[in-house]
Amino acid sequence: MASSVISRHLLLSCHKSLHLSLSGCRYASKVATKTQVNLDYDGPSMKTEIPGPRSQALTKQLGDIQNVGAINFFCNYEESRGNYVVDVDGNRMLDIYTQISSIPIGYNHPALLKLMSNPNNLSTIVNRPALGIMPPENFPDKITESLLSVAPSGLSRVQTMACGSCSNENAYKAMFIWYRNKERGHSSPSDEDLNSCMINQSPGCPDFSILSFMGGFHGRTLGCLATTHSKAIHKLDVPSFDWPIAPFPRLQYPLEEFSRENAQEEARCLEEAEDLIVKWRKKGKPVAGIVIEPIQAEGGDNHASPDFFRSLRKIAQKHGCAFHVDEVQTGGGCTGKFWAHEHWGIEDPADIVSFSKKLLTGGFYYKLEFQADKPYRIFNTWMGDPSKNLLLAEVLSVIRRENLLVEVNRSGKALMNGLYELQAQFPGIVSRARGQGTFCAIDVCDDETRSNILVKARNKGILLGGCGDRSIRFRPSLVFKEYHVHMFLNIFNDVLAQIK
Structure with a gap:
């Protein structure tokens, strides 16, 4: 794995370089203020197993009202940022599932927050x-x-x-x-x-x-x-x-x-x-x-x-x-x-x-x-909903301005190379790596092992999703960078080594 999964030291260096490149607000748009914005956290930070006590209490409360069988945990969306989702117990996870593949440019992107705080857009938000x-x-x-x-x-x-x-x-x-x-x-x-x-x-x-x-x-x-x-x-x-x-x-x-x-x-x-x-x-x-x-x-x-x-x-x-x-x-x-x-x-x-x-x-x-x-x-x-068209126009502006499809192809290539090496290293556990861009997946030997992997990865700060009978799907946002790929591969490698 040494050829594809970078060391923790290199990972931190890469992350520092990335933040330096954000100076001057590289992600700023016509609606965002021209100030430096820290889009991402430094990495996962886990305080409890998932779900934590606060999530468990909320699940019990909601369970008196509706079916909660599919709920994983409750989120603190105010604290979630970039590629990271934060739960109500303060756990911070690198999100490679993104609300079932539906977050285009990460959580709380400054351009979108600025758009929604513009008084000229209040009528669009209030009146549906x-x-x-x-x-x-x-x-x-x-x-x-x-x-x-x-x-x-x-x-x-x-x-x-x-x-x-x-x-x-x-x-x-x-x-x-x-x-x-x-x-x-x-x-x-x-x-x-x-x-x-x-x-x-x-x-x-x-x-x-x-x-x-x-x-x-x-x-x-x-x-x-x-x-x-x-x-x-x-x-x-x-x-x-x-x-x-x-x-x-x-x-x-x-x-x-x-x-x-x-x-x-x-x-x-x-x-x-x-x-x-x-x-x-x-x-x-x-x-x-x-x-x-x-x-x-x-x-x-x-x-x-x-x-x-x-x-x-x-x-x-x-x-x-x-x-x-x-x-x-x-x-x-x-x-x-x-x-x-x-x-x-x-x-x-x-x-x-x-x-x-x-x-x-x-x-x-x-x-x-x-x-x-x-x-x-x-x-x-x-x-x-007209307010979603406002958001989408700004999302598309960010995608074009930041050449995010180029980023997707670059990150996707790194992700696929890492998955190929993982399936070579753990052939009895994972196989059939496949994908286009960052829309990727890998198969696990059986459903029980897949469930075990998803839980262990989540407790180490990586949020993934399953699909099909025994596949794990990767659905990151478009701002998922190469250094996020390597961070994931390091942790995923540790999870698979525990399963082995």
């Missing part, structure tokens, strides 16, 4: 409008400044929503509406359509389907849940739709060493996906759309090659299906490009791209033909 009927005056400008400035190739329109699940749910509706209008040849429903839909019957409620992939995760609302196939606990006891589920490629790693085997596996999955489209059409449940993640995140960080996605895109076009790319977890720069699908090298990559998490607001980009043909068809009370 029903955007579909009474948006604020500056809403078109703010959407253009934020979301449209990073629109995926070929997609000129965007619909804001509140979260990833409702983004996908409404994107599915847009695909169904598009497909039905295409069938009719026009957008005017018949009286029979209008009457039958009120009692959940065809033709007003057509028996369309969406093709999804085993291992995929697209949300927990009812329609999204029909396309989610990552963990049984998400779906148990909830009725669902009879929609086709294709196999997602199970690749062997390192990818370059198994190119022939992986190409065969991808060809098998593509063939089955196309067969399912044909089969469901014959069943009278035509596939209106295909939904897929560029990297299956919750399902275990499962990758496929650019060729796989290019071929799948062609299959969708061949059969007249909409192609929906779910970038809720992969979007926002964590793979080294702003959108993970940019790695595919396709000029026309998708008909719809959904987003949330690192983009702070939810929603989906879409082509003009997927525009709802009547008011209130894609609609809810809030349809997003």
Whole structure:
């Protein structure tokens, strides 16, 4: 590990150099004051095991009100900063999970704090409008400044929503509406359509389907849940739709060493996906759309090659299906490009791209033909939150000004090299290191060992998350630097040595 995991002495030197480079407020923006800002702590600092006594007391208190089975600990967000989250017991952890991959530029970034303290923005924060009927005056400008400035190739329109699940749910509706209008040849429903839909019957409620992939995760609302196939606990006891589920490629790693085997596996999955489209059409449940993640995140960080996605895109076009790319977890720069699908090298990559998490607001980009043909068809009370667009515009400004995607690629390379060395050193414990940018993962020998590793790492000041059956996923913010990588690798090495 000596070649990839730097010594503690070098780590401290590196950290000191980094803070020197921040003089003059390297992270300052048009809204931040021009003073030196210490964005990060020096490292983890642990006072208790996690959860500590204060977290345990709060969990008990909340347990009298709601289910608390998933809570890890309670946070002190006022004291959290940069790449570090602080809990209510004063424990400070290097956060490589970032609220399930949703913190773009670290905790309490000075540019965002300054933005929110600007009196001119108070109205946006205090008054949350029903955007579909009474948006604020500056809403078109703010959407253009934020979301449209990073629109995926070929997609000129965007619909804001509140979260990833409702983004996908409404994107599915847009695909169904598009497909039905295409069938009719026009957008005017018949009286029979209008009457039958009120009692959940065809033709007003057509028996369309969406093709999804085993291992995929697209949300927990009812329609999204029909396309989610990552963990049984998400779906148990909830009725669902009879929609086709294709196999997602199970690749062997390192990818370059198994190119022939992986190409065969991808060809098998593509063939089955196309067969399912044909089969469901014959069943009278035509596939209106295909939904897929560029990297299956919750399902275990499962990758496929650019060729796989290019071929799948062609299959969708061949059969007249909409192609929906779910970038809720992969979007926002964590793979080294702003959108993970940019790695595919396709000029026309998708008909719809959904987003949330690192983009702070939810929603989906879409082509003009997927525009709802009547008011209130894609609609809810809030349809997003204008204050999040303010924050996103500043986040994007920081990303561009600080060249954070370059940082992501640099840190990601260091992280992957370290993971490769760890799996070579501990082959019985960890394997199958994989990733793009800092969107990385590694497998553990079994679920029990993974749980043990996550707990030990957390008690040493490293916050990680699991995914799939036995994977650990790495989801740092975009301000995660190389020296943070080495700090993590040192501690993770110690944890694995204890397991061994």
